[in-house]
Amino acid sequence: MSFRERVKKEILVIDGAMGTLLQQRGLPPGWCPEEWNLSRPESVQEVHKLYLEAGADIITTNTFGAIQLKLADYGLGHRVREINLAAANLAKEAARPYGAMVAGSVGPLGKFLQPLGTMTFDEAYGQFFEQCRALVEAGVDFILFETFGDIGEMRAALIAAADAGDVPVVASFTFDETGRTFTGTDPETAAVVVERLGVSAIGVNCSVGPRELVQVVQKLTQSTNLPVLVSPNAGMPEMVEGRTVFRETPAAMADYAVRFVEYGASVLGGCCGTTPEHIKAIHQSVKGLQPRVRSRQFGLRVASRVKTVSIAPRGIPVAIGERLNPTGKKALQAEIKEGKTEITRRDALAQVEAGAAILDINVGVGGVDQVAAMERAIHAVQVLVDAPLCIDSTDPRVIEQALKIYHGKAIINSVNGEEKSLQTILPLAKRYGAALIGLTLDERGIPPTAEERLAVARKLTERAEAMGIPRQDLMIDCLVLTVSAQPEGVPETLRAITLVKKELGLTTSLGVSNVSFGLPNRGLINAAFFAMALAAGLDAAILNPQEPRMMETLRASAVLTGRDIRAEQYIAREQQAGGVQAPAKPVEQAAATPLEILYQAVLSGDKDNIVSYIETALAEGLSPMELLDKALIPGIEEVGRRYGAGLYFLPQLMMAGETMTRSFERLRPELARGPAKKVGTVVLATVKGDIHDIGKNIVSVMLANHGFEVIDLGKNVDNEEIIKAAMEHRAQIIGLSALMTTTMVHMADLINRVKEQGLNCKVMVGGAAVTAQYAREIGADGYAVDAVEAVSVAKSLVS
Ligand code: B1M
Numbered sequence: 001m002s003f004r005e006r007v008k009k010e011i012l013v014i015d016g017a018m019g020t021l022l023q024q025r026g027l028p029p030g031w032c033p034e035e036w037n038l039s040r041p042e043s044v045q046e047v048h049k050l051y052l053e054a055g056a057d058i059i060t061t062n063t064f065g066a067i068q069l070k071l072a073d074y075g076l077g078h079r080v081r082e083i084n085l086a087a088a089n090l091a092k093e094a095a096r097p098y099g100a101m102v103a104g105s106v107g108p109l110g111k112f113l114q115p116l117g118t119m120t121f122d123e124a125y126g127q128f129f130e131q132c133r134a135l136v137e138a139g140v141d142f143i144l145f146e147t148f149g150d151i152g153e154m155r156a157a158l159i160a161a162a163d164a165g166d167v168p169v170v171a172s173f174t175f176d177e178t179g180r181t182f183t184g185t186d187p188e189t190a191a192v193v194v195e196r197l198g199v200s201a202i203g204v205n206c207s208v209g210p211r212e213l214v215q216v217v218q219k220l221t222q223s224t225n226l227p228v229l230v231s232p233n234a235g236m237p238e239m240v241e242g243r244t245v246f247r248e249t250p251a252a253m254a255d256y257a258v259r260f261v262e263y264g265a266s267v268l269g270g271c272c273g274t275t276p277e278h279i280k281a282i283h284q285s286v287k288g289l290q291p292r293v294r295s296r297q298f299g300l301r302v303a304s305r306v307k308t309v310s311i312a313p314r315g316i317p318v319a320i321g322e323r324l325n326p327t328g329k330k331a332l333q334a335e336i337k338e339g340k341t342e343i344t345r346r347d348a349l350a351q352v353e354a355g356a357a358i359l360d361i362n363v364g365v366g367g368v369d370q371v372a373a374m375e376r377a378i379h380a381v382q383v384l385v386d387a388p389l390c391i392d393s394t395d396p397r398v399i400e401q402a403l404k405i406y407h408g409k410a411i412i413n414s415v416n417g418e419e420k421s422l423q424t425i426l427p428l429a430k431r432y433g434a435a436l437i438g439l440t441l442d443e444r445g446i447p448p449t450a451e452e453r454l455a456v457a458r459k460l461t462e463r464a465e466a467m468g469i470p471r472q473d474l475m476i477d478c479l480v481l482t483v484s485a486q487p488e489g490v491p492e493t494l495r496a497i498t499l500v501k502k503e504l505g506l507t508t509s510l511g512v513s514n515v516s517f518g519l520p521n522r523g524l525i526n527a528a529f530f531a532m533a534l535a536a537g538l539d540a541a542i543l544n545p546q547e548p549r550m551m552e553t554l555r556a557s558a559v560l561t562g563r564d565i566r567a568e569q570y571i572a573r574e575q576q577a578g579g580v581q582a583p584a585k586p587v588e589q590a591a592a593t594p595l596e597i598l599y600q601a602v603l604s605g606d607k608d609n610i611v612s613y614i615e616t617a618l619a620e621g622l623s624p625m626e627l628l629d630k631a632l633i634p635g636i637e638e639v640g641r642r643y644g645a646g647l648y649f650l651p652q653l654m655m656a657g658e659t660m661t662r663s664f665e666r667l668r669p670e671l672a673r674g675p676a677k678k679v680g681t682v683v684l685a686t687v688k689g690d691i692h693d694i695g696k697n698i699v700s701v702m703l704a705n706h707g708f709e710v711i712d713l714g715k716n717v718d719n720e721e722i723i724k725a726a727m728e729h730r731a732q733i734i735g736l737s738a739l740m741t742t743t744m745v746h747m748a749d750l751i752n753r754v755k756e757q758g759l760n761c762k763v764m765v766g767g768a769a770v771t772a773q774y775a776r777e778i779g780a781d782g783y784a785v786d787a788v789e790a791v792s793v794a795k796s797l798v799s
Contacts, residue, residue, distance in 0.1 A: 003101055003142045003168045004200050007227040011291055012267045013283045014058040014103065014231060015051035016274030022047065022062070032074040034066040037087040044087070048094035054276040055283025057100055058267070060144060061087040064107040067131045081134040088138030103144040103170070104135030106157065113152045114405065115379040116183075116654050121156055121404040128160035136165035146172040146231075147206045147271075149181040151193055151305055152407030158197040159431065170229055170267075172203030175216045184306040184649025187216050188223035192303045193409045195224055196433030196473065203229030206271040209236050209248050210256035221264030223308075225294045228265040232256070234273035246273025250281035257282045258289070266291040300472050300507050302358065302388040302435050304408040306649055309357045309388050311475065311507050311539050316558045316569060318540040319551065320390055320509065321356030323347045324377065326365050336365045336373050341380035342609050349604065352385045354545040355554075359385065360413060361402075362392035371401045378402055383651045384604050390437070390542075396424045403432035411435045413542075414477065417442030417456040426467045435473040436464065437509055440496065446479050450495035453478050457500045475507045475540060476500045480533075482517040483525065490515065490529065494536040501537045509540035512550075527553045535561060594620055595631040602635030602663075605655025611666050624670040627663075628698065636660050636694065640768075660694045671701045679707040680798035683726045684735040686715035686767075687746040692739035695767060695787070699735065702787040703794055708733075719750045726754075726761050732798045733782075735790070737767040744769045748778040755779075762797040766790060 006012060022033050025043040036044055048059045065071070066083045076083065084104070091102040109127060113119045135143055143161050148154045154171055161169045171194040173181050180186050185193075191202055202224060204216055210232040221228050235248030257268040268286055270278050299312030311318050324347055326332040335343045348359055361381065363373040374393065381389065391402040392413040399412055410432075415425035416439040429436050438460040440446070440453035447453050457476045464474050478496035481489035497508050510533055516525035527549045530541060534557035543550045555573060558564035592600070594617035601610050617627055639656040642648040648656075682703055686696045693715040700712045711729050713722060726734050734754065738744035747765050754761060764782035765775050775783035782797050784790035 006101070007168075007201050007266060008291065010057075010266070011261060011286050011289045012057040012101075013055055013279060013286065014229065014267055014269030015048075015054075015056040015060055016231075016234075016270035016276065016279050017272050018044075018047055018060065018062050018064070018105075020273065021050070021275070032065070032071065032076060034063055034071065034083050034087065035074065035076060037062055037066075037083055037090060038079075041086065041090050045090050045094050048091055050276040051279055052094060052098045052100055054280035055287075056269070056279055058103050058141075058269075059091050059095055059100055060103045060105045060146075061091045061135070061140065062105070063087045063131070063135070064105045064146070067106065067109065067127050069109055069111065069127055070107075080130050081137075084131055084134035085138045088135055088140050092139065101141035103142055104132075104138070104140035106131055106135070106143060106145050108148050108150065108153055112654075113150065113156065113407075115383060116150075116651050121152075124153060124156040125160045128157040129164055132157075132161045132164035132167075136167045140167065142168035142170055142200065144170045144172060144203075144229075146203070147174045148172065149174050150183045150407075151181065151185045151190060152183075152405075154190075154194060155197065155407065155433070158194060158199065158433075162198050162431075168200040169198065170201045170203055171197075171199045172205045172229055172231070174207040175204055175213070176207050177212050178646060179216055179219070180306075180649070182650050184651065186306065186308075187219040189303045189306065189308045189408070191220060191224035191226065192301045192308050193433065195226060196409065196469075199226065201227040201229050201267060203231065203267065205229070205231035205269075206233055209233050209246070210253055210260075212236065214256075214259070217260050217263050217265060221292075221294065222296070225296060227267065227291070228260075228263075229267035229269070230257070230260045230265045231269040231271045231274075233271050234275075234278055237272065244272075248273070248278075250275075250278045253278045254281035254285035258285050261286055261289050262292070264292045264294050298472065300435055300475055302390075302409050302411055304382065304386050304388045305651065307386040307388070311509075313501060313505065313507055313537075313539065314563060315539070316563050317534055317538060317554055318357045319355055319545050319554055320358040320360050320540055320542045321348075321351035321354075321387070321545050322360050322511070322513075322542045323351055323544060323546070324359055324381070325362040325392065327362070333365050336363050336377075337368050339373075339376065340609065341376055342606075344377050345380050345384055345604055345606060345609075348381045348385050348387075351545050352387050355551045356545040357387060358390050358411065358540075359387050360390040360392045360542055363398070364393065370395060370398045374398045374402045375405055378405055380606075380608070382407060383655050391434070396428060399425070399428055400432070403428060403434055409433055409435065411437060411475070413437045414439045415460065416440075417459050419443070422460075422463050426464060426469065429464075429473070430467050430469055435475065436469070437475050437477050438464075439477050440479055440500075446481065448489070448492065450478075450492045450499050453492075453496040454499045454503055457496075457504055457506065461504055461506065471504070471506060475509045476504070477509050477511065480510060480512070480515045480529070483515050483529070484518045490532075494532055497533060497536040497538055507539040508537065509542065510538055511542045513543065523547055523549055526550065530554070531557050534558070594622060595627070598627060598631035598663075599635040599638075602632055602656055602659050603638060605652055605659050607655060607659040607662050610659050610663050614663060614666050618670070624667045627667065632660060632663050657694070664694060664697055668697075668701060671698075671705070673705045677707050678709060679795065680732040681709045681711065681729050682733040682735050682764075682794060683711045683713065683722060683729060683731040684737070685713040685717035685722050686737045686739075687743050687750075688716060688718050689746070690738055690740055690743035691715050692737070692767070695739070696735075696737035698787045699737065699766065699784075699790045702791050703735075706791045706795070708794060719746060719753060722750060723753055723757065723759070726759060731761055733762050733764055733794055735764045735766070735794070738765070738769050739767050741769050744774065747780065751779050764790065764793055764797060
């Protein structure tokens with residue numbers, strides 16, 4: 001029986017940690033574990049056998065890092081195929097006598113995809129494809145993508161695996177104690193995104209122990225009917241005398257395994273710190289249990305990286321914001337032509353604030369490279385707002401590029417009943433796991449009657465299903481004609497909505513505003529028609545959410561049609577607005593001051609436009625220091641607050657950090673004044689393990705401005721290197737910056753070393769994590785709260 005069948009019918013046990021057991025067999029620190037598949041195959045097989053003896057039904061190949069990018073660090077980048085084949089053969093050979101299955105392990109790349117990093121989708125795809133192809137060639141039973149924290153990277157991996165061969169695939173994520181991956185994805189969203197990318201199971205492994213995973217597993221099993229794999233660490237990692245220790249016992253792990261089976265998991269195992277004893281205990285406790293059958297019904301679900309939006313036949317109707325569309329908008333057209341994203345960002349934020357649950361995104365301007373324009377727009381919007389995106393284009397190349405780089409499950413707007421459309425758009429939806437808006441038109445145009453539109457909808461459904469796209473991923477747009485020209489068309493559209501829902505059980509959407517074309521006071525007609533369509537059963541509408549009347553109509557109609565049960569959302573919203581709905585006002589950049597614009601740009605991580613905003617601010621006579629103190633630093637501090645409060649996730653933190661770095665690079669020449677009389681030498685660094693350098697760079701420039709020679713060693717610097725530099729340059733001061741409670745401990749160590757070595761040198765410390773009290777406790781000679789104070793403290797230390 002294949003893995004696909006077994007995983008639905010049996011409780012399976014998968015093995016535990018590989019690296020730890022290889023270390024016990026002499027794998028030297030810093031050595032490539034995957035290289036042992038070639039040079040120490042007997043050790044790798046010994047580990048496999050221990051797990052098989054312990055009762056594992058599945059063993060995992062020693063290939064977690066056997067991808068070109070990682071092997072290249074060891075000079076083995078050209079041996080991907082050879083190493084993966086060797087590893088898979090070792091595992092297969094070991095598994096055969098036990099009738100066990102072999103999972104081909106693939107780990108993450110260790111690099112961020114754009115826009116967080118520099119890696120493109122195609123590069124990531126290429127890396128995964130090469131490794132997967134080797135594993136498929138070796139005949140593994142399935143590929144296990146494990147320990148992934150970035151959903152965008154997981155998408156690239158799954159698409160590559162699908163192309164590498166017909167092999168089952170499991171997508172396993174790593175969630176931290178907040179219940180999200182480190183880039184902010186929650187379990188439901190992870191499930192929604194991978195479900196349509198052909199996975200046979202979804203999983204959770206590593207990072208934390210089983211007790212921290214209880215809620216994650218509950219959420220995961222409630223969010224999908226896919227089989228679920230759970231491989232926690234043997235508890236939370238603890239540092240004891242410089243070593244990582246995992247304390248969860250085999251018995252405790254086994255108890256949790258039973259609990260996970262009760263929730264619905266069917267593949268149980270362990271990750272870091274788990275041993276054959278743990279696996280044996282898990283095997284004994286779950287033996288004889290049956291997988292729980294889960295058959296929940298889900299409506300259409302789409303997702304951004306951090307949020308899932310459901311569109312369900314009886315759920316609350318959803319507004320899809322229409323404003324990211326250049327049709328009839330000169331300013332947006334000009335922006336797209338110039339390759340900028342200012343208006344795009346502003347309108348994206350404003351629409352979400354006004355209540356849009358999904359954003360339609362269209363870059364249709366004649367004469368521009370729309371593939372590049374769509375890419376720019378998606379990169380700008382997807383880390384800015386949590387609303388999923390609806391890719392609006394008629395050009396399959398534009399749609400494909402958008403679907404590649406989008407880190408979620410998008411909707412394609414649109415496919416229709418024409419053969420050409422079906423043949424080009426449906427394969428894209430299937431390949432990239434997207435949902436679809438299906439327009440009820442075909443080669444004959446828009447059919448006049450509701451029954452004919454139903455027939456097109458039926459054809460769309462059949463063709464989608466034939467392609468392997470489930471019907472709930474299709475939302476039908478019954479199309480409304482302009483009422484002033486064809487008044488008989490409106491009742492047909494309303495009837496078609498009801499028919500499609502009743503006959504096909506599909507959700508429906510509509511571009512509403514077309515109805516009022518050519519009439520005065522269009523908003524009134526739009527709102528009245530919208531209410532009628534909602535009464536007919538409409539589930540989603542593409543509209544301008546910044547028109548209060550439309551959003552009010554949506555909320556009120558949801559109550560009146562019984563979709564907002566007990567009017568809960570309506571009441572909550574009214575209470576929030578104090579009973580009166582304030583009109584949603586667009587954020588007009590013209591009305592904002594240069595400092596406000598800079599502050600917002602840091603908050604929204606607008607790294608592409610920040611330099612031009614700084615130019616404007618400087619041209620208006622603001623000083624570089626004012627920009628830092630009144631806009632940029634308050635902005636990044638607010639980002640830190642939001643991150644700490646769980647409102648922002650790592651992608652936003654990274655984009656804001658990059659925006660700050662670009663700002664500083666632009667301001668550095670303005671901040672650096674001419675040469676001053678030398679007052680002393682400072683060796684400056686951000687401590688080991690800490691890559692925050694924005695504050696340290698400001699301190700560096702300020703000290704230089706006041707006559708200090710600054711030897712800036714950069715960030716993440718070892719204490720030994722700092723001491724060496726201080727001696728070499730005969731520095732009077734060592735300046736240390738630390739932003740994290742976990743890294744500031746290096747300051748104490750450096751002070752001890754300075755004392756032990758009798759260095760004639762003072763130590764000044766600072767950075768957001770450090771307080772005056774902490775500085776006193778560790779015996780620092782000086783502490784400064786900010787860069788201005790750093791100058792006066794440094795002067796007093798050398799005087
Ligand atoms: Co991170 N980060 N970050 N981060 N980040 C913090 C520090 C954090 C407080 C956010 C939060 O949770 N609210 C938190 C630390 C929690 C803690 O330990 N208590 C945190 C975390 C957790 C992380 C990661 C672990 C996130 C993750 O990966 N899950 C990760 C860690 C990576 C690592 O270092 N190993 C991480 C990564 C990053 C980015 C790379 C994305 C980015 C940094 C980009 C860069 O620096 N090039 C980033 C950012 C931007 C921040 C926040 C939001 C802002 C830091 C900053 O630039 N502030 C920060 C939240 C916060 O601090 N409010 C946060 C502005 C800067 C001008 O202030 O550096 O304090 P500051 O410098 C001031 C003064 O302190 C003083 O003068 C400067 C100018 O006035 N000063 C000195 C500084 N050094 C001095 C030295 C002196 C004297 C004065 O004498 C020598």
